[in-house]
Amino acid sequence: MSHHRPDTLAHAPLGREAAYPEHYDAGLLFPIPRATNRAPLGIEEGALPFVGEDEWHAFEVSWLNEKGKPLVAVARFRLPADSPNLIESKSWKLYLNGFNQTRFESRAQVIDTLISDLSLAAGAAVSVELFDVDHEALAPRRLPGECIDDLDIEVADYAPSNKHLRVVDEIVEETLYSHLLKSNCPVTGQPDWGSVLIRYRGPRIEREGLLRYLIGYRQHQDFHEHCVEHIFTDLMTRARPERLLVLARYVRRGGLDISPWRATPGEHPPEPLRLARQ
Numbered sequence: 001m002s003h004h005r006p007d008t009l010a011h012a013p014l015g016r017e018a019a020y021p022e023h024y025d026a027g028l029l030f031p032i033p034r035a036t037n038r039a040p041l042g043i044e045e046g047a048l049p050f051v052g053e054d055e056w057h058a059f060e061v062s063w064l065n066e067k068g069k070p071l072v073a074v075a076r077f078r079l080p081a082d083s084p085n086l087i088e089s090k091s092w093k094l095y096l097n098g099f100n101q102t103r104f105e106s107r108a109q110v111i112d113t114l115i116s117d118l119s120l121a122a123g124a125a126v127s128v129e130l131f132d133v134d135h136e137a138l139a140p141r142r143l144p145g146e147c148i149d150d151l152d153i154e155v156a157d158y159a160p161s162n163k164h165l166r167v168v169d170e171i172v173e174e175t176l177y178s179h180l181l182k183s184n185c186p187v188t189g190q191p192d193w194g195s196v197l198i199r200y201r202g203p204r205i206e207r208e209g210l211l212r213y214l215i216g217y218r219q220h221q222d223f224h225e226h227c228v229e230h231i232f233t234d235l236m237t238r239a240r241p242e243r244l245l246v247l248a249r250y251v252r253r254g255g256l257d258i259s260p261w262r263a264t265p266g267e268h269p270p271e272p273l274r275l276a277r278q
Helices: 035-041 089-097 107-122 207-219 224-239
Strands: 031-033 051-064 070-080 085-087 127-131 167-184 191-205 243-250 256-263
Touching: 031 035, 035 224, 051 089, 051 224, 070 107, 085 089, 085 107, 089 256, 107 127, 167 207, 167 224, 191 207, 191 224, 207 224, 224 243, 224 256
Parallel strands: none
Antiparallel strands: 031 085, 051 070, 051 256, 070 127, 167 191, 191 243, 243 256
């Protein structure tokens, strides 16, 4: 497995030991241009072949009220896929930890602060919701569709290769998913575990080849967002569906989970849901 630290991270204080901030500091957020990782996929800036969002959940959000009493919440963030930048996850965690000992007048002020800082870093409007920790919206659910993980296949290739993607002439409309997605963080090399859902209409994709293809990300080093874009572009190239949605829900690490989705225009993901591993 190759361990490659992208040039965009050359000067980032990330993946190293760092003291957690005691107070709020918006400067801790580290934006990374999306275009750098999109170029090898043939995706040109300003001509995206998809729509989508990066949905984040932060489970370690806390701040002080005006009397110094701690309050806690779970945050949901949404970054549009057409934002110029993504935000590196460890810098995001450090930024959120700066809220822990910072006083805010109200919950609304916390939300406004998050929207302002994250939107500036992403280069586009970021939406923010705060949930009480026992809110029913956070209850684990299951992905819709059919799981393909029980297919009895032989695997010998652990690098992404679209040669595994094959179709037959039958036109179908189906939703498939797998819990066997794994990639590796380009900053730390740590494993990123996830589940991926593929919903499409078009020539039927052979499931055995699809599963081999998804397992091929097992030693691949890239950001969650770009893994999803890689899957999307490969499926569009090899399967040529009329409609396509690719949604990944990655397992929580460091109090954050990331669930990017990319789709052909007009397609939308299922209602927000959280899996048991998140």
